Amino acid sequence: MAGIVGYGAHLPRHRIKVEEIAKVWGADAPSYKKGLMLREKSVPPPDMDTITLSVEAARRALIRAQNVDPKDIGAIYIGSESHPYAVKPSGTTVAEAIGATPDIHCADFEFACKAGSEAMFVALSHIDSGAMPYALAIAGDTSQGAPSDALEFSAAAGAAAFIMGKENLIAECLYTHSWMNDVPDFWRREHEFYPQHAGRFTGEPAYFRTTMGASEAILKKAGMKPSDFKYAIFHQPNGKFPQRVSRMLGFTQEQIDPGWLAPRLGNTYSGASPIGLTATLDVSEPGDLIFMCSYGSGAGSDAFVWKVTERINEVRDLTIRTHKLLDENLTYVDYGTYAKFRRKIKKNY
Amino acid sequence: MSMFSARNWREYPQRYRMEASKFKKSGKTYFPPRDIDPETGDTEYEIVRLPDTGKLVTYTVIRVAPNMWGDEGPYALGIAELADGTRVMAQITDCNIDDVKIGMEIRVEFRRIQTEGHSGVLSYGYKFTPKWF
Amino acid sequence: MRDVCCVGVGMSKWGEVWERSLRQLFVDAATAAIKDSGVDHLDSLHVGCMSGGMFIGQEHIGALCADYLGMRGLPATHVESACASGGIAVRQGYIEVAAGVADIVMAAGVEKMTDCSGDDATAALAGAADKEYEVFHGATFPGLYAMMAHAHMHKYGTTPEMLATVSSKNHENGSMNPVAQYPFKVSVDQVLSSVMIADPLHILDCSPITDGASAIILTTEEIAKKLGKPYTKITGSGLATDAIQLADRTDLASIPSAALALERALKMAGKKLSDIDFAELHDCFTIAEIIIMEEIGLYERGKAGPAVLAGETRLDGKFPINTSGGLKAKGHPVGATGVAQMVELHKQLLGLAENGRQLKTSPKVGMAQNMGGTGASSAVHIMEVA
Numbered sequence: 001m002a003g004i005v006g007y008g009a010h011l012p013r014h015r016i017k018v019e020e021i022a023k024v025w026g027a028d029a030p031s032y033k034k035g036l037m038l039r040e041k042s043v044p045p046p047d048m049d050t051i052t053l054s055v056e057a058a059r060r061a062l063i064r065a066q067n068v069d070p071k072d073i074g075a076i077y078i079g080s081e082s083h084p085y086a087v088k089p090s091g092t093t094v095a096e097a098i099g100a101t102p103d104i105h106c107a108d109f110e111f112a113c114k115a116g117s118e119a120m121f122v123a124l125s126h127i128d129s130g131a132m133p134y135a136l137a138i139a140g141d142t143s144q145g146a147p148s149d150a151l152e153f154s155a156a157a158g159a160a161a162f163i164m165g166k167e168n169l170i171a172e173c174l175y176t177h178s179w180m181n182d183v184p185d186f187w188r189r190e191h192e193f194y195p196q197h198a199g200r201f202t203g204e205p206a207y208f209r210t211t212m213g214a215s216e217a218i219l220k221k222a223g224m225k226p227s228d229f230k231y232a233i234f235h236q237p238n239g240k241f242p243q244r245v246s247r248m249l250g251f252t253q254e255q256i257d258p259g260w261l262a263p264r265l266g267n268t269y270s271g272a273s274p275i276g277l278t279a280t281l282d283v284s285e286p287g288d289l290i291f292m293c294s295y296g297s298g299a300g301s302d303a304f305v306w307k308v309t310e311r312i313n314e315v316r317d318l319t320i321r322t323h324k325l326l327d328e329n330l331t332y333v334d335y336g337t338y339a340k341f342r343r344k345i346k347k348n349y
Numbered sequence: 350m351s352m353f354s355a356r357n358w359r360e361y362p363q364r365y366r367m368e369a370s371k372f373k374k375s376g377k378t379y380f381p382p383r384d385i386d387p388e389t390g391d392t393e394y395e396i397v398r399l400p401d402t403g404k405l406v407t408y409t410v411i412r413v414a415p416n417m418w419g420d421e422g423p424y425a426l427g428i429a430e431l432a433d434g435t436r437v438m439a440q441i442t443d444c445n446i447d448d449v450k451i452g453m454e455i456r457v458e459f460r461r462i463q464t465e466g467h468s469g470v471l472s473y474g475y476k477f478t479p480k481w482f
Numbered sequence: 483m484r485d486v487c488c489v490g491v492g493m494s495k496w497g498e499v500w501e502r503s504l505r506q507l508f509v510d511a512a513t514a515a516i517k518d519s520g521v522d523h524l525d526s527l528h529v530g531c532m533s534g535g536m537f538i539g540q541e542h543i544g545a546l547c548a549d550y551l552g553m554r555g556l557p558a559t560h561v562e563s564a565c566a567s568g569g570i571a572v573r574q575g576y577i578e579v580a581a582g583v584a585d586i587v588m589a590a591g592v593e594k595m596t597d598c599s600g601d602d603a604t605a606a607l608a609g610a611a612d613k614e615y616e617v618f619h620g621a622t623f624p625g626l627y628a629m630m631a632h633a634h635m636h637k638y639g640t641t642p643e644m645l646a647t648v649s650s651k652n653h654e655n656g657s658m659n660p661v662a663q664y665p666f667k668v669s670v671d672q673v674l675s676s677v678m679i680a681d682p683l684h685i686l687d688c689s690p691i692t693d694g695a696s697a698i699i700l701t702t703e704e705i706a707k708k709l710g711k712p713y714t715k716i717t718g719s720g721l722a723t724d725a726i727q728l729a730d731r732t733d734l735a736s737i738p739s740a741a742l743a744l745e746r747a748l749k750m751a752g753k754k755l756s757d758i759d760f761a762e763l764h765d766c767f768t769i770a771e772i773i774i775m776e777e778i779g780l781y782e783r784g785k786a787g788p789a790v791l792a793g794e795t796r797l798d799g800k801f802p803i804n805t806s807g808g809l810k811a812k813g814h815p816v817g818a819t820g821v822a823q824m825v826e827l828h829k830q831l832l833g834l835a836e837n838g839r840q841l842k843t844s845p846k847v848g849m850a851q852n853m854g855g856t857g858a859s860s861a862v863h864i865m866e867v868a
Contacts, residue, residue, distance in 0.1 A: 046420040047460040055459040097365040409628035410681040436729040
């Protein structure tokens, strides 16, 4: 049985409040906060990108893995919609940085917000097939939101890394299921700087239908019901969607709470449910069942059923917990600094 | 053509993994690694990785910087003595520049160092952050 | 080894000299020096120039200068050691005469820094530091010296006021130097309220970007006597290197190459520090002058700052430093500086310094300390009345 041998996350320390963004565009902050159930989001400074976030997350995963030699990692997959290069995988730099080269398979994944869970899905497959002892899956993003667009209030940054293996697991992966169909709800054409979306169409026919499709399928496959689980994590483009879909499926607020980060973090895109998983693992107990379902526009969902093992007690505090990264050592920026950091200001070079 | 391709690639062990040379005779560590120990002339060494925590022994805040650092300015730059005694210079990021002081504890973090315009190479390496955990 | 005499000196215009190119600035200084000396030919030329290549895309400086001086065929050498290029050009000239390889040698320096953008000039200057382990990480020259300043302040309690006083003193001297780029006085308050470049260095703590050239003619005592005019002697030359990275310096508040170079120069001259009456020190930044004062043993560590405040290094002080105005007020065309320091020593020793900056104490022995980068190279020369 494949599962997680080590996990880790990394977040920027900078935040911007909804009020700061609303003020510039003359938008009504309280209604955005209420409608999105989000009050602030993380902002990556100019020296942070998907590659740097991934390196730090991967290093923490190695710490929690305790005895994994990077040279034994057989594959590195990074899922993101903000890979720093359009051509040249983020995985090459991250693998070099953690000392995992050269005998390693590498590919960058993209599928809007589920690129990260995709990497996890494929990494687990390699372990199940016996192709390699360890595979590293990283979910990270520093996504852009178009100025004055609703998504500008939520597009945030963060990364989570998982070393998948067969032995000494922190959490076993009992089931996976992937559900996908073609839905043009959110996209970015080649050479465009900002993505575009189809407004309200991104809701029911996209996020909810797809998430429900994957979630119901895996529950059926596993012969389980929501009440069997201790925790559940859904993709969180804002605070509201995961709350609603969890209720639709029959999960409770308590179940989603530890992994429900969007209200304070924003939407970390590929990182969203994976970072939620790291926060949930931080507080879980041996034997806990965790339900996870990502969502990526375009559209698809990857669902997972995890079972936490005894080893969680040994490793959770070997490095920093996700909630500490979320809540401590923060600094708030104004819109001008945010625009400068996010390279939204035109320059000559 | 990028001025950075070969030069960056050659420095990966130092910039990505902070590899240094520790000489057999003197036991001293040099970063970046070098082939000859300046103190003993010894040429036998092993490659070691530097620790990722340390203390600042000096710093400055660069307020007038070349254009390429424009998005990051003003920025703090300093020399830290890492836990094994080796000294390294790097930017101090994720800090309030007015709070930087000699003696401050730092942690090393992987960051983007330079961006070669819109179409060139991205250079990665190490920076310091104030140690808060 | 023969005695080496300086029989003539010359300077071009120093400042933002838009109308003169690198080769023209060199010819201006060289012609002035030849005229001052009365020699009718040269046997060899050494030109200090940090980077014709990075500032204006021009290499092959030795040949270029010999050609435009109208002396095709002349043996010419381009000398480079960052900001110590000029000092080492002087040393190379000294060695040739002392060793009997040439009889009449010109040691010159030139730098053209304003044809490129400020950004490009800064990048060229940064070549004096460690490109991969300092400049790559965002180090600028003011930044490197600022780090040394913070270390010095932390260790000894040196204050921004002490640094500013160095600048103010040098400006006072420079205001009397007809060649100076900035021939005006600057108060300590003006320095302290000028814009901060790299904490704790303000812009008025930093030497400027300058176009300029300087030249001196060195020859044997026999020829000097025949020329029939007053001359000086270079009696000691010392050169030393040190680690290029600031992080490799054991004591961040020191510049060991300066002490080593001085020791070598004093030994050659058969002199002690107490024999020296005045000095030109390399004040690329105000903190540099303070550290060098301690490094050469003039003051105990940490005591140079208070001495500066007390006026001990002013024109009328115990040990005048940078009577020319230093790099700060006179300007710092990198390759030319080391040679210009010798020009000032020569003038002071012969009683020829203009406008009231001539030392009234009839100095007999002067020293010049010229250094590259953050002190990875230092050249020290001792010059005396003949």
